[in-house]
Amino acid sequence: MERIKGLIDAPFTPFYENGEVNLEPIEAYAKMLVKNGLQGVFINGSSGEGYMLTEEERMRLAERWVSVAPEGFKVIVHVGSCCVKASRMLAEHAQKIGAWGIGAMAPPFPKIGRIEELVKYIEEIAAGAPELPFYYYHIPAFNGAFLPMVKLLEAVDGRVPNFAGIKYTFESMYEYNQCRLYKNGKFINEGFGKDVLGDPAIAVRWLAEYLDKFDISLNKGDIILSGAFSAAVPASPEDTFVCRFGNLCEMELRFN
Numbered sequence: 001m002e003r004i005k006g007l008i009d010a011p012f013t014p015f016y017e018n019g020e021v022n023l024e025p026i027e028a029y030a031k032m033l034v035k036n037g038l039q040g041v042f043i044n045g046s047s048g049e050g051y052m053l054t055e056e057e058r059m060r061l062a063e064r065w066v067s068v069a070p071e072g073f074k075v076i077v078h079v080g081s082c083c084v085k086a087s088r089m090l091a092e093h094a095q096k097i098g099a100w101g102i103g104a105m106a107p108p109f110p111k112i113g114r115i116e117e118l119v120k121y122i123e124e125i126a127a128g129a130p131e132l133p134f135y136y137y138h139i140p141a142f143n144g145a146f147l148p149m150v151k152l153l154e155a156v157d158g159r160v161p162n163f164a165g166i167k168y169t170f171e172s173m174y175e176y177n178q179c180r181l182y183k184n185g186k187f188i189n190e191g192f193g194k195d196v197l198g199d200p201a202i203a204v205r206w207l208a209e210y211l212d213k214f215d216i217s218l219n220k221g222d223i224i225l226s227g228a229f230s231a232a233v234p235a236s237p238e239d240t241f242v243c244r245f246g247n248l249c250e251m252e253l254r255f256n
Contacts, residue, residue: 001133001164006039008074010047013061021057027068040074041065042103042135042167046142050078051108055086059093066097078137080104084124091128102129103167105137106145115147119155126160133164140170149175 011029014022033041043065044050044058053061062077069075077099079090087104094102104125106112112121118136126134140146149166156163208218235241241253 001162004039004074004165007037008040008042008076009033009038010042010045013044013048013050013053021053021061023060023064026061026064030065030068030070030073034070034073039072040069040076040100042076042078045078045103045105045137045167046139046169048078050080051082055081055090058090062090062094062099063097066099074100076101076103076135078103078105079125079128080107080137082107082109084121087125088128091125091132095129095132099132101133101135101164102126103135103137105139106143108143111144112147113145115151115155118145118147118152119159122156122163123160126162130162132162134160134162135165135167136163137167138170139167 011033014025014029016022030041044053044061048061050058058077058079062075065075065077077090077094079087079094079102081087081090081104091102091104102125104122106118106121112118122134122136136152138145138149149168152166211217233241235255237255239255243251243253
């Protein structure tokens with residue numbers, strides 16, 4: 001599954017003064033985004049007022065964005081709704097018209113309070129567009145779904161084949177910046193900096209100060225193991241591991 005690289009915009013939905021959806025500016029809107037280096041759009045979400053639109057209006061908007069999108073420009077359609085059947089129908093429509101991907105936030109009503117409820121909601125919608133990547137839109141301030149996203153990643157593994165990631169719209173940097181470890185494309189472990197008795201940089205600083213007492217310095221290229229974020233994972237020939245440290249960096253290790 002292709003990973004998104006670059007910026008994805010959440011565009012506003014244009015309206016006429018009488019409140020009807022105005023499709024006319026969308027082509028110029030798309031050209032402006034491309035000119036400014038954006039890689040795609042996430043339409044009909046919170047900025048696009050998707051929950052304020054009828055299913056017909058949402059489908060017309062999706063059709064217009066897909067029809068004017070230049071080659072390589074990703075159109076991801078938010079299909080979330082308080083009605084799961086409507087969400088699945090919108091997902092099926094997005095795949096039919098050639099959208100690049102789909103996404104859905106948890107419904108604002110009825111509120112979802114358990115991971116299993118959220119997974120079943122996602123399963124039903126994602127199954128409507130099995131050929132498209134599905135992104136969960138995490139915006140708990142809107143819908144009250146204050147659920148741990150690590151638990152969601154664990155729960156969807158093996159149950160939602162086209163689950164591609166999370167559109168993270170929440171202020172918990174503690175959760176966002178956690179380390180996530182993947183083996184052969186599968187999420188297998190995670191950890192937190194606090195599990196290394198505080199920030200690992202503190203341990204490195206302590207080591208540098210301690211070694212200085214003996215006129216020993218740390219040099220460029222030295223490898224320092226200040227602790228582990230997660231338990232050791234067995235590796236076999238041909239395995240590939242990817243470790244992602246939030247938005248800081250990503251490391252890949254392949255065993256030949």
